[in-house]
Amino acid sequence: MKVDFLIAGAGFAGCTLAERIATQFDKKVLLVETRNHIGGNTYDYYNEDGLLIQKYGPHIFHTNLKDVWDYLCRFTEWNGYIHRVIAVVRGKEVYLPINLDTMERLYDRKFTSEELEEYFEQHRVKLDKIRNSRDVVVSQVGEELYDLFFKNYTKKQWGIYPDELDPEVTKRLPVRFNRDTRYFTDAYQGIPKHGFTRMFERMIDNKNIHLLLKTDYREIIDSVEYNKLIYTGPIDYYFDYMFGKLPYRSLDFKFETLDMEKYQNAGVVNYPNDYNYTRITEFKHFYLQQHQKTTICYEYPLAEGDPYYPIPKPECREIYQKYRKEADKLRSVYFIGRLAQYKYLNMDQVVAGALKLFEELI
Numbered sequence: 082m083k084v085d086f087l088i089a090g091a092g093f094a095g096c097t098l099a100e101r102i103a104t105q106f107d108k109k110v111l112l113v114e115t116r117n118h119i120g121g122n123t124y125d126y127y128n129e130d131g132l133l134i135q136k137y138g139p140h141i142f143h144t145n146l147k148d149v150w151d152y153l154c155r156f157t158e159w160n161g162y163i164h165r166v167i168a169v170v171r172g173k174e175v176y177l178p179i180n181l182d183t184m185e186r187l188y189d190r191k192f193t194s195e196e197l198e199e200y201f202e203q204h205r206v207k208l209d210k211i212r213n214s215r216d217v218v219v220s221q222v223g224e225e226l227y228d229l230f231f232k233n234y235t236k237k238q239w240g241i242y243p244d245e246l247d248p249e250v251t252k253r254l255p256v257r258f259n260r261d262t263r264y265f266t267d268a269y270q271g272i273p274k275h276g277f278t279r280m281f282e283r284m285i286d287n288k289n290i291h292l293l294l295k296t297d298y299r300e301i302i303d304s305v306e307y308n309k310l311i312y313t314g315p316i317d318y319y320f321d322y323m324f325g326k327l328p329y330r331s332l333d334f335k336f337e338t339l340d341m342e343k344y345q346n347a348g349v350v351n352y353p354n355d356y357n358y359t360r361i362t363e364f365k366h367f368y369l370q371q372h373q374k375t376t377i378c379y380e381y382p383l384a385e386g387d388p389y390y391p392i393p394k395p396e397c398r399e400i401y402q403k404y405r406k407e408a409d410k411l412r413s414v415y416f417i418g419r420l421a422q423y424k425y426l427n428m429d430q431v432v433a434g435a436l437k438l439f440e441e442l443i
């Protein structure tokens with residue numbers, strides 16, 4: 082087989098580049114995907130009860146990048162879903178990020194914006210230097226809120242407490258002094274009206290794109306003639322783990338379909354302090370689907386398993402840099418996406434990166 086581009090991986094990165102190359106260059110693309118479906122980690126499908134669910138955890142599209150939004154709007158309409166996250170603490174349901182509403186419910190008292198600012202000023206721990214994730218949080222909201230919302234959630238999520246994690250994991254802690262209960266404040270957000278998978282199907286529906294599922298690119302690479310390779314899989318796998326395996330935090334998802342119309346009051350409910358799972362997702366909220374049943378998903382963080390979150394530690398980044406150096410030596414091979422860049426990237430960042438790479442290929 083002869084193609085212009087061989088693309089490994091049919092997630093956001095792979096499908097965006099396949100679409101651009103096929104339609105703008107009129108070039109032949111072979112898109113190879115290990116799994117039995119396209120869409121990468123945002124894959125959604127109708128389960129046996131006819132409920133639309135996401136296989137790899139809750140995914141909500143949000144961006145401030147108008148060009149990325151406009152690009153995706155060519156392949157889908159959006160359902161207008163606004164994401165809200167509830168946390169259950171001290172037996173109460175409160176919205177995240179922490180805002181006036183959260184604080185009033187938690188402390189059974191009223192707050193004005195000024196009073197909340199004053200509250201944090203009184204409670205925050207004054208530190209000379211921010212050394213880790215715990216410092217980021219306590220320096221802004223104090224010990225008590227750190228204990229209630231962050232300490233144990235982080236332990237579940239990462240297997241270690243925030244004082245052992247890079248400050249960048251929590252970055253700038255979003256605390257709001259208003260009553261905005263939206264989880265994301267980006268200008269554009271939602272879920273594709275007919276699901277992510279349908280959007281991807283439309284992106285790659287082109288005579289120039291040939292899709293091969295259930296195939297590792299290595300199985301076919303020697304039997305395909307191609308000019309350029311775009312690789313969106315794990316960078317350490319590409320180089321046969323020559324510098325060791327890049328560590329990831331993994332997840333296990335347990336699905337349950339219940340004989341009730343609605344299970345919880347938001348698409349995602351976090352349990353920072355109770356149970357072994359971090360959160361429960363109820364997909365109906367995302368898809369605005371009417372159905373007499375509902376499917377929920379419990380999310381259990383794991384030390385081993387499929388790669389989900391790169392470990393944010395300097396020693397891991399050092400290993401990645403070694404692979405990056407090798408990657409930079411290669412001509413006509415391009416590494417893009419969350420696995421190839423060993424970086425947590427939101428969907429819009431991946432699309433933006435893919436569109437940028439496409440410009441460079443021209």
Ligand SMILES: Cc1cc2nc3c(=O)[nH]c(=O)nc-3n(C[C@H](O)[C@H](O)[C@H](O)COP(=O)(O)OP(=O)(O)OC[C@H]3O[C@@H](n4cnc5c(N)ncnc54)[C@H](O)[C@@H]3O)c2cc1C
Pocket residue numbers: 089090091092093094095113114115116120121122123137138139140141142143296297298299313314315332389390417418419420426427428429431
């Ligand atoms: C639990 C969770 C929730 C998230 N929620 C959000 C959210 O709400 N909003 C948001 O913007 N982002 C979210 N993200 C991030 C989002 O998942 C990523 O931005 C996006 O999936 C990255 O797309 P990608 O193409 O880089 O990678 P992927 O989606 O992982 O696609 C890569 C594809 O390459 C395939 N592949 C790997 N190796 C090979 C090989 N050797 N040969 C062939 N194919 C191969 C894989 O099977 C995969 O399908 C979340 C991430 C996680 C872990």
